Amino acid sequence: MTDIQRSGCAINLALEVVGDKWSLLIIRDIIFGxxxxxxxxxxxxxxxxxxxxxxxxxxxxxxxxxxxxxxDPTHKQKGIYSLTEQGIELLPVLAQMAAxxxxxxxxxxxxxxxxxxxxxxxxxxxxEFMDELRETHLGIRRRxxxxxxxxxxxxxxxxxxxAKHAATKRKA
Amino acid sequence: MTDIQRSGCAINLALEVVGDKWSLLIIRDIIFGxxxxxxxxxxxxxxxxxxxxxxxxxxxxxxxxxxxxxxDPTHKQKGIYSLTEQGIELLPVLAQMAAxxxxxxxxxxxxxxxxxxxxxxxxxxxxEFMDELRETHLGIRRRxxxxxxxxxxxxxxxxxxxAKHAATKRKA
DNA sequence: CCAACTGCTTGTGTTTTGCAAGTGGTTGTG
DNA sequence: CACAACCACTTGCAAAACACAAGCAGTTGG
Numbered sequence: 001m002t003d004i005q006r007s008g009c010a011i012n013l014a015l016e017v018v019g020d021k022w023s024l025l026i027i028r029d030i031i032f033g034x035x036x037x038x039x040x041x042x043x044x045x046x047x048x049x050x051x052x053x054x055x056x057x058x059x060x061x062x063x064x065x066x067x068x069x070x071x072d073p074t075h076k077q078k079g080i081y082s083l084t085e086q087g088i089e090l091l092p093v094l095a096q097m098a099a100x101x102x103x104x105x106x107x108x109x110x111x112x113x114x115x116x117x118x119x120x121x122x123x124x125x126x127x128e129f130m131d132e133l134r135e136t137h138l139g140i141r142r143r144x145x146x147x148x149x150x151x152x153x154x155x156x157x158x159x160x161x162x163a164k165h166a167a168t169k170r171k172a
Numbered sequence: 173m174t175d176i177q178r179s180g181c182a183i184n185l186a187l188e189v190v191g192d193k194w195s196l197l198i199i200r201d202i203i204f205g206x207x208x209x210x211x212x213x214x215x216x217x218x219x220x221x222x223x224x225x226x227x228x229x230x231x232x233x234x235x236x237x238x239x240x241x242x243x244d245p246t247h248k249q250k251g252i253y254s255l256t257e258q259g260i261e262l263l264p265v266l267a268q269m270a271a272x273x274x275x276x277x278x279x280x281x282x283x284x285x286x287x288x289x290x291x292x293x294x295x296x297x298x299x300e301f302m303d304e305l306r307e308t309h310l311g312i313r314r315r316x317x318x319x320x321x322x323x324x325x326x327x328x329x330x331x332x333x334x335a336k337h338a339a340t341k342r343k344a
Numbered sequence: 345c346c347a348a349c350t351g352c353t354t355g356t357g358t359t360t361t362g363c364a365a366g367t368g369g370t371t372g373t374g
Numbered sequence: 375c376a377c378a379a380c381c382a383c384t385t386g387c388a389a390a391a392c393a394c395a396a397g398c399a400g401t402t403g404g
Binding site: 014019020025028058097102108170 | 178180182183186192218220255262268270273282339
């Protein structure tokens with residue numbers, strides 16, 4: 001965002017980092033969509049961010065310490081964006097916001113299922129998901145839990161709804 | 173914000189309502205600063221919103237169902253802005269955002285104390301505070317609890333820090 | 345009666361955003 | 375080894391959002 005500081009209030013400072021129209025959506029795609037490259041973030045999101053805005057936000061988020069960028073060893077031009085611990089800890093913010101959205105706004109069934117699961121799972125589920133993100137993004141090993149990960153559970157629930165809708169459509 | 177809908181994602185829809193630079197700050201001032209009139213919101217905030225932007229956001233938030241506006245019976249020109257249940261339930265979002273800000277950003281001691289208390293109090297304290305807001309803004313009676321309200325506790329903690337700093341400054 | 349206050353609106357300049365096209369380079373394939 | 379596809383961005387320009395200062399019709403309190 002801007003460099004000037006409006007006030008030392010916690011909420012204001014947080015908004016100066018992620019309080020624009022796109023930053024939290026980018027972080028959402030990294031967290032829930034497992035996007036790690038510029039091109040993935042540009043093309044595989046539902047909202048369609050402009051390339052210049054995406055480039056600018058990624059730079060800003062790296063400067064703010066929410067993301068890191070490193071070169072992809074498998075491809076000289078690719079960069080890999082990873083969440084920092086600071087970025088991972090935005091998950092509760094996103095979860096609360098999603099819970100609010102799902103309660104009061106016309107969220108589509110496909111896209112709302114993850115918000116609902118995350119709300120029902122509560123802070124315990126968030127913590128587990130954050131541990132998974134620490135493993136993926138920071139390389140911090142975690143104790144293996146039995147059963148599927150939170151990430152997998154969210155993904156499968158989403159896919160199940162999409163399949164259900166596709167089936168309904170076929171019948172009609 | 174804009175009328176066009178980018179996607180049916182819960183987080184995206186939430187951001188379309190409160191995802192600009194000012195909306196959440198206005199709601200913060202109403203919740204934590206107990207501002208209810210246009211002029212209070214305009215002049216008693218640390219950040220200094222422009223009058224036209226404030227007017228526009230209040231209108232948008234009323235249309236979105238986050239706030240209501242009624243005439244002040246004591247003054248023909250004054251309007252009273254109140255939170256709806258939908259607006260009150262933004263408190264957890266603000267609380268999470270504040271907790272994140274206080275952990276990672278250069279929050280001033282005065283302005284951070286409330287965020288810390290709210291974080292340490294956890295969801296239980298948030299629920300109590302929301303009940304107090306329901307009483308103030310919706311007129312819904314709540315069971316009286318013993319001891320000072322959450323709102324009072326937050327205010328007193330803030331004032332104590334301000335007083336402490338003033339004392340330090342006098343000594344220096 | 346009048347200064348101060350009320351919730352806004354208006355006008356103007358600046359910043360941010362959105363869209364389309366382009367850039368220099370890398371990679372996979374026939 | 376030529377060439378199309380892909381890579382992360384950049385550039386130029388129009389549109390929208392924002393910031394600042396001033397103004398407005400009406401109300402209130404002294």
